[in-house]
Amino acid sequence: MQTVFSIAIDALAYGMVLFVISIGLSVTMGLMRVVNLAHGAFAMIGGYIASYVARDLGLGYSVAVIAAVVLTIIIAIPIERFLYRRIYGAPELTQVLMTIGITFCVIGIANYVMGPTLKTIPLAGPLQGAANLGFRSISVHRLFAIVCGLVVALGLWFAIERTSFGVKVRASVDDAAMASALGVRTEVIYAISFAIAVGLAAFGGVVGAELLPVEPYYALRYMVTFLVVVSVGGAGSIPGALAACLLLGAIDTTGRYLMPEFGEFFFYLAVIAIICVFPRGLAGRAK
Amino acid sequence: MRKIILAAIAAAALSGTAYADVIKVGVVGPFSGPFALQGKNFKAGIDAYMAINGNKIGDDTVEIIYRDVPQADPAQSKALGQELVVKEKVQYLAGFYFTPDAMAVTPILKQAKVPMVIMNAATSAIMKTSPLVVRTSFTTWQTSTPIATVAFEAGVKKMISVVSDYGPGIDAENAFKAGFVKAGGEVVQSIRMPLTTNDFSPIMQRIKDSGADGVFAFLPSGPTTLGFVKAYNDNGLKAAGVKFFAPGDLTQESDLPALGDAALGIQTTFHYAVSHDSPENKAFVEAATKAIGNKAELSFPAVGAFDGMHVIYKMIEATGGKQDAEKAVDAVKGLSWTSPRGPVSIDPESRHITQNIYLREVVKADDGTYINKEIRTFEKQGDPGLAAVR
Numbered sequence: 303m304q305t306v307f308s309i310a311i312d313a314l315a316y317g318m319v320l321f322v323i324s325i326g327l328s329v330t331m332g333l334m335r336v337v338n339l340a341h342g343a344f345a346m347i348g349g350y351i352a353s354y355v356a357r358d359l360g361l362g363y364s365v366a367v368i369a370a371v372v373l374t375i376i377i378a379i380p381i382e383r384f385l386y387r388r389i390y391g392a393p394e395l396t397q398v399l400m401t402i403g404i405t406f407c408v409i410g411i412a413n414y415v416m417g418p419t420l421k422t423i424p425l426a427g428p429l430q431g432a433a434n435l436g437f438r439s440i441s442v443h444r445l446f447a448i449v450c451g452l453v454v455a456l457g458l459w460f461a462i463e464r465t466s467f468g469v470k471v472r473a474s475v476d477d478a479a480m481a482s483a484l485g486v487r488t489e490v491i492y493a494i495s496f497a498i499a500v501g502l503a504a505f506g507g508v509v510g511a512e513l514l515p516v517e518p519y520y521a522l523r524y525m526v527t528f529l530v531v532v533s534v535g536g537a538g539s540i541p542g543a544l545a546a547c548l549l550l551g552a553i554d555t556t557g558r559y560l561m562p563e564f565g566e567f568f569f570y571l572a573v574i575a576i577i578c579v580f581p582r583g584l585a586g587r588a589k
Numbered sequence: 590m591r592k593i594i595l596a597a598i599a600a601a602a603l604s605g606t607a608y609a610d611v612i613k614v615g616v617v618g619p620f621s622g623p624f625a626l627q628g629k630n631f632k633a634g635i636d637a638y639m640a641i642n643g644n645k646i647g648d649d650t651v652e653i654i655y656r657d658v659p660q661a662d663p664a665q666s667k668a669l670g671q672e673l674v675v676k677e678k679v680q681y682l683a684g685f686y687f688t689p690d691a692m693a694v695t696p697i698l699k700q701a702k703v704p705m706v707i708m709n710a711a712t713s714a715i716m717k718t719s720p721l722v723v724r725t726s727f728t729t730w731q732t733s734t735p736i737a738t739v740a741f742e743a744g745v746k747k748m749i750s751v752v753s754d755y756g757p758g759i760d761a762e763n764a765f766k767a768g769f770v771k772a773g774g775e776v777v778q779s780i781r782m783p784l785t786t787n788d789f790s791p792i793m794q795r796i797k798d799s800g801a802d803g804v805f806a807f808l809p810s811g812p813t814t815l816g817f818v819k820a821y822n823d824n825g826l827k828a829a830g831v832k833f834f835a836p837g838d839l840t841q842e843s844d845l846p847a848l849g850d851a852a853l854g855i856q857t858t859f860h861y862a863v864s865h866d867s868p869e870n871k872a873f874v875e876a877a878t879k880a881i882g883n884k885a886e887l888s889f890p891a892v893g894a895f896d897g898m899h900v901i902y903k904m905i906e907a908t909g910g911k912q913d914a915e916k917a918v919d920a921v922k923g924l925s926w927t928s929p930r931g932p933v934s935i936d937p938e939s940r941h942i943t944q945n946i947y948l949r950e951v952v953k954a955d956d957g958t959y960i961n962k963e964i965r966t967f968e969k970q971g972d973p974g975l976a977a978v979r
Contacts, residue, residue: 305798312790319788418626419886420815420847432823440790441823512819513787515812515847519623523812524787558782559791565754565783 304437309559310552311435315444316513317551318451323510323524324531325454325543326502332538333462333475334495336386337394339401341503341528342521343408348374348504349516350412353421363426367508374504375497382496390492391478405521413518421516423508443512450509451544454502459540471495475538534576535583542585549576549584610649610910614901615656615673616684617666617694618708622659623811626843627686627890629881631708634894637876638902646902649910654679658686663693670694674701680912681706681901686890688712688756695719702914706900708893712756713974716939721914723921723940725900725933726893727860729760730974732836733807735946735967736858737768740834745803747777748834749796752807754781760974761807761836767977769805777801786813789820796826803832810841810888818851837862837961840951842888845959852951852959860944861892861930862961864954873929885958896928896942900935931966939975946970 323345330338348370356366385404389397429446432439462468473481474488482488507516514524535546550569557568580586616635620628635653644651654677656669666689673679674697682698683706685691691710695718698705707715707724716722740748750765752758758781766776778799782792796804804826808814818839821827837859840852863874863884877891878884900921907920918940925934933944945968949961 305794308794309791312788312794315790316788413625417883417886418629419843420812422815422847422849432825432828438794439823439825439828441819444823513816515815517812520812523623555788555791558786558788559794562780562782562786562792562795563754566785 305559308438309555311438311440313552313555314548315440315448315551316555317548318448319444319510319513320527320531320551321451321544321547322447322454323503323506323514324528324547325458325540326499326506327528328532328535328537328539328543329458329495329499329502331532332536333471334390334492334499335475336389337397337401338499339398339525340404340408340521341499342523342525343405344374344378344500344503345507345510346412346516346518346520347377347408348507349423349511349520350416350421351504352423352508352511353516356424357422363424363429366423367505370504370508371501375501378497378500379493382493382500386496387489387492405525409518409521412521416518418518423511423516425512441512447509447512450505451547454505455540455544458502462540467491467494530573533583534573536580536586537583539583539585542583545584546576611652612646612649612681612905612910613652613654613677613679614681614683615654615670615677615679616708617656617658617669617673617682617690618684618686619659620655620657624660624686626886626888627709628657629886630888630890631684631686631894633877633881633887634708634891635898636880637873637891638895638898640876640880641872642898642902646905647910649905651902651905658690661687661689663689666690667693667697670697674703679703681904681917683897683901684708684894685710688715691715691722692718695722698722698914702912704904704914704917706897708897709890712760713941713972713977716941716972716975720940721918723900723918723935725896725935725942726890727944728941728972728974729757729807729836730764730977731944731970731972732838732859732946733761733764734768734973735948735970736805736834736836736856737765737774738772738967739856739858739948739965740803740805740832741769741772741774743803743832745832746774747801748774748803748805749778749780749799749801750776750805750807751780751782751792751796753784753786753809753813755784755809757809758807761805763977764974765805767973776805784809784813787816789817790824793820793824793826796831797824797829801831803834806833806835806839808839810838810844814839814841814844815847815851818848818855822851837889837949840949840961842961843886845951845961846885848951849959853953855951856948856964857951857961858946858948858967859889859961860946861889862947862949862963863887864960864962865930865947866963867927867929867931869927870929892929896930896933899926899928900924932969936971939972941972941975943969943971 327341352366352370535543618628698721837857904917922937931945947963948965
C-alpha cells in the first residue's frame with residue numbers, strides 16, 4: 303500500500319513538471335496555430351538565464367525565475383516580430399522547417415556561449431533537501447513544482463476563459479479577419495499570446511531543471527515529450543493538457559516501477575491508444 | 590635536352606620528398622552534436638601530445654585529419670573510415686568514441702593495411718574483430734569489476750544493480766555481478782532502465798523495496814547522472830543507509846560542477862582522474878588545458894587520446910614511416926610506459942591496455958572545486974570482459 307501511495311506521489315510530481323514545461327507549447331499550437339518546435343529552445347534559454355543569474359551572479363532563486371521569464375520574453379520579441387509573424391497561417395511544413403531551424407541556431411549559440419557542460423540552477427534554501435511525508439521522503443522542490451503547475455493551470459484557465467483579453471484571443475484564433483473588423487488588434491493579441499507562451503516555456507525550463515537539466519541539446523532532447531503532451535491533451539486546452547500530463551505521468555511512472563526493462567513502451571502505447579480514441583486529444587475541439 | 594634535365598630534377602625532387610613523408614592519421618570522433626565535448630577531449634589529448642612531443646618523428650611529419658560522427662552511426666563511421674583510407678591515404682585510423690562506430694570500421698583494416706588505435710570505445714568484444722586493433726582507453730568490465738570488491742569489503746552482502754539499458758550498461762551489470770558473486774555476495778535484483786529516463790523516483794522506490802543494502806549504478810556521463818544522483822539523495826536512500834557504488838562514468842570531472850554537493854562522498858572506480866598526482870599527469874593536464882581552453886571540460890577521453898598518440902608514434906618509429914600494419918601492431922605489443930594515469934602496458938594477447946584502476950571519492954578541493962580523489966589502487970588490471978565474451 304505504501305508503495306502505491308509512493309508511486310502516486312511520484313506520478314503526480316512528474317506529471318506536474320511535464321505540465322509546467324509543456325503548457326506554453328499548447329498555447330502556441332492551440333491558440334496561435336503555430337507548430338512551434340522552438341518551444342524547447344525558449345525553455346532552455348530561460349534555464350540558462352536562471353543558471354547565470356543564480357549561480358554566476360549569486361542572486362536568489364526568485365530573482366532568477368523572474369529574470370529568466372522577463373529576459374526570455376525580451377529575447378523572443380524580435381524573433382516574433384521578424385520571424386514568427388511571417389508564418390502565422392502558413393502551412394504546417396513551413397512552420398516546422400522554420401522553428402526547427404531556430405532551434406538548431408539556438409543550440410549552436412548556447413553551445414558556443416555557455417559551453418557544452420551541464421548547468422544547474424541553485425535552489426533557494428527552503429526548496430532544498432527533502433520533506434518527510436510520513437511514509438517516504440520527497441524533495442521539497444517536487445512539491446514546489448506541483449504547486450507551480452496548479453497555479454499556472456488556474457491562472458491560464460482564468461485568463462483565457464474569464465477575461466476580456468481571453469475573449470479577444472479566442473476570437474482572433476477562430477476568425478482573425480472578422481475579429482479585426484470588429485476592432486480587435488489581432489497583431490497585438492498575437493504578440494501578447496506569444497510572449498505569454500514564451501514566458502511559460504522559460505518558467506517551465508527553470509522549474510523543471512531539476513528533472514531535465516539544462517544543456518545545449520535540451521532544446522531537442524525533450525521535444526517529443528512536449529509534443530506528445532500537447533497532442534494527447536488537445537492543443538490549446540488547459541484542462542486537457544493537465545489531464546494528459548497526469549495520465550501520462552501516472553502511466554510512465556508505474557511502468558518504470560513495475561517493468562523498467564520495457565522502457566517507454568507503456569508511455570507510447572498509452573499515447574497510441576488515446577490518440578486512436580480521441581484523434582484531437584482528450585479535450586481537442588473539432589475544427 | 591632542357592626538358593629532360595628538368596624532368597630529372599623534378600624526379601629527384603619528388604623521390605627526395607619520399608624520405609621525409611607526411612604521415613597522416615585519421616581521427617574519427619564526435620566533434621559536433623550532443624557528444625561534442627567528448628570529441629573536444631580527443632582533440633585536446635592529441636594536441637597536448639603533439640605540443641609536448643612535436644609533430645616530427647625522424648624526418649617524417651605527422652598530420653592529423655579529423656572526421657566527425659556526431660552520434661553512434663556505424664554507416665557514417667564506415668564511410669568516413671573508407672574515405673580516410675582511400676582519398677586521404679591515412680596510415681593510421683584512431684579515435685572512435687562509440688563501440689558500433691569502431692566495429693563498423695574494423696572489417697576494412699586488413700584490406701586497407703591500416704592499424705586502428707581506439708581512444709575510447711569501451712566494449713570488450715571489439716578487440717576480437719580484427720588483429721590490427723589496439724586500444725588505449727578502458728573497458729566497462731575493467732572499471733566495474735574492482736568496485737565489486739570495494740562493495741563487499743564495505744560490509745554490503747546484498748546488492749541491487751541499476752544500469753542504463755544499452756551495451757556498456759549491460760557490460761557493467763555483468764561485470765559487477767561476476768565480481769560480487771565471486772567475492773561471496775548476492776545481487777538480489779538487476780534493473781535495466783531506458784537511456785531516456787528522466788525521472789528516477791520510481792527506480793529509487795524499487796531499490797528501497799528490494800531490501801538491498803547497497804546499489805550499483807551505471808549510467809553514461811551527461812544529463813541523466815545528475816537526475817540519478819539527486820533522486821538517490823532526495824528519496825531518502827542515502828539517509829536510509831543504502832550505499833552507492835558505481836564506475837567513474839557517474840562522476841565525470843565535466844559533470845562534477847553540476848553535481849556539486851549531491852555527489853560528495855560517492856565512491857567510484859575508474860582508470861583516470863584529472864586530479865591524479867604525478868609529474869606526467871601535471872604536464873598532461875597543463876598541455877591539455879591549454880588545448881581545450883577550459884579545465885572544467887577536461888575528462889577521460891583526453892587521456893585515451895594522449896596515450897593513443899603515444900602508441901601511434903611508437904608504431905611510426907618502428908616502421909620507419911612505411912605502411913606496414915602488422916609490423917606496426919607487433920611493435921607495440923607488450924609496450925609499457927608511464928601514462929598520465931599511471932603505469933600502463935599493451936597486453937600482447939588482447940592488444941588492450943593493462944592499467945591501474947583507482948577507487949576515488951568525490952571531495953571538495955582546497956580551491957572549492959569538486960574532484961575525484963584517488964584513495965586506493967588496484968594495480969595492473971587487464972580486461973576481464975574478454976574472457977567473459979569468449
